[in-house]
Amino acid sequence: MDEFASIHHWTGARQSAEWQQRRGVVLGIGDDTAIVDVGLAEEGVAAPKRMLLAVDTMVETVHFNDATMREEDIGYKALAANVSDIAAMGGVPLHALVSVSVPRAWGPERMRRLYDGLYACAERYGVAVIGGDTTSSPEHLVIAVTVTGTVEAALALRRSSAMPGDAVFVTGAVGMAAAGLHALLAQRVDGAAEAAHPIIVQAHRRPAPSVRAGRLLAAHGLGCHALNDVSDGLASEAWEIAEASGVRVVLHETELPRSGSMAAYASETGMDPLEWMLYGGEDYALLGTIDKTSVIAALELFRKEGIPFFLIGEIEAGDAAVELVRARAAGVSHSGKQEKRVQLAKRGYNHFKR
Template sequence: MPSLDEFGRIRLWTAGRQTADFLTRSGVELGIGDDAAIVSGCGAEREWLVTADTMIEQVHFLDETMGEADVGFKALAANVSDIAAMGGEPKFALVSVCVPPAWDAQRMRRLYDGLYECAERYGVAVIGGDTTSAPQHLVVSVTLIGTVEAGRAIRRSGAKPGQSVFLTGPTGLSAAGLHALRRIAAAEGAERAALTDWLSPRLAQAHRRPVPSVKAGRILALTGWGASLNDVSDGVASEAWEIAEASGVRLLLKEKLLPLSGELSAYASGNGLDAADLALFGGEDYVLLGTVDKSREAQLRERFRPEGIPLFVIGEVEEGPPGVEWEAADTGLRKPLAKQGYNHFAEGAM
């Protein structure tokens, strides 16, 4: 059997296991395949949103780049971002941890300090979970339940030809922050001090304490202007492919429109990196990528502005076989954009 990536494995494990009729009778409006499931039973006016995310030591975080409280904050923030990508409000969390010997009671206390800080910021009630031992590495798994107005959840499958593709913030900052923090951890003495002084706090913060885009998601849901939506957890290119495949359309992303922050550009140029590659293929920025009717662009920008949320139009939706293309700024030539980003089972990912 050929090697399967993360999404291929999910299909292999789950496809055809339960019939559509059974899921509908169970109250499932949308099951596997989006940022969160949509489930009825929350009254006539609202629906449940349910998501889960897991962080594993050495896979998702390293001692040398993140403190214990950062790990806890980020574990919940990743789930909050999934609810934001559906246009919902996060409500209740179940937190399960598998704790190895190296993580004593005080280290875990600090982890929970960060997790509860995130919960307080986004109005999440932590209502349970599970605790077990682990032989070597820490595992933190969060299940988050949110709500959204009935019929207002934004799916990946709503993109249509003629719409604009947008981002609610710059990307690549978390990937640059991780790169910088790993360099600092590997350095010693004066070199380490120099690298630490040079590192932009914004890049480190983007990696350690990402900010889910709940307000942007709520505006898109309540106005009905968000046609399709995804959060940038695995990278812009990967998320764009998910929208293209779910919607059966082609997305054209344009290099000249891609927002690159000053901190990202400075770090990339000073370290032999390509800022656009970091922005396209880095992950864990947790801004939103979506599509909107071109006639609503100006109105959406005005609705975002009082909340301090930017709107960057980075391309458009076209007819054609599902896929994503990249238009070079200097030549205007188009080429397929690799379906690349963080994928746990892609070759070389682990």
């Protein structure tokens, strides 16, 4: 198939015209430029609104390979990464532009399955796929997705707004995606990891952006100050908040939420789950800070919505830093002394670290 036939094969009849019109799409896939009416893009949201824009790229052998991801999972995750960035602003994702560079090894049906996963994510989060670009690639697949969204001008949540005295929270367990990747790489027999550890493998292959949590934090007057998504690891995201806000982030080891599936797999393999939790990434839970006077209201609202909400630390005045209060060792008396604090390394996934 030529370029245009391929695009039609991958994208044709995936989303009805009526469905796209509800997202404000005037002209979608077919022309070189899409047309979107932002004023009609989200019903029930009062103006003024701000447009949000996010882009993410996934490269074969860097972000995924045949041992860890199926074609459908690659498409799903490529869109989910951007949806998560919109969620971290408290916004609503609306539209996606998808660019792919396709090598010969990725024939029409492999690409069709990739788009199956991408559209599954789009349907779950209400995203209209409205265009993109297609080129050839000499060796590896590259997929780049740009997502637009909106948020009320007064409600956008940033990394730079944490304040001393805030409580620190996270909206889900962390470390699961990293544990899933470890399992996939360790158990190379096709399907073995998925059969033995389905929950953590699913967490790696199809992480769930926290769009509803972001909207609750933005739109319900909960006193949320700073927000970030856990894409590169909890420690890395905490450092981003600390540096952007000029504060010290203090996390408590005993309060960090651990998945039972992750903890069981760590015990089975002799791995340290804290390493996955702090430095693994790709969980897409939201890490943020909230006025302590709003904590009870936030806990109650999230409980009613059935969304996790864990208090894991606090914000202190001081030079930008991230510290972890370590758990006491069993049977060790501290004679009333403070538990030991350690500064967390400013690391997570870094493409250019040598």
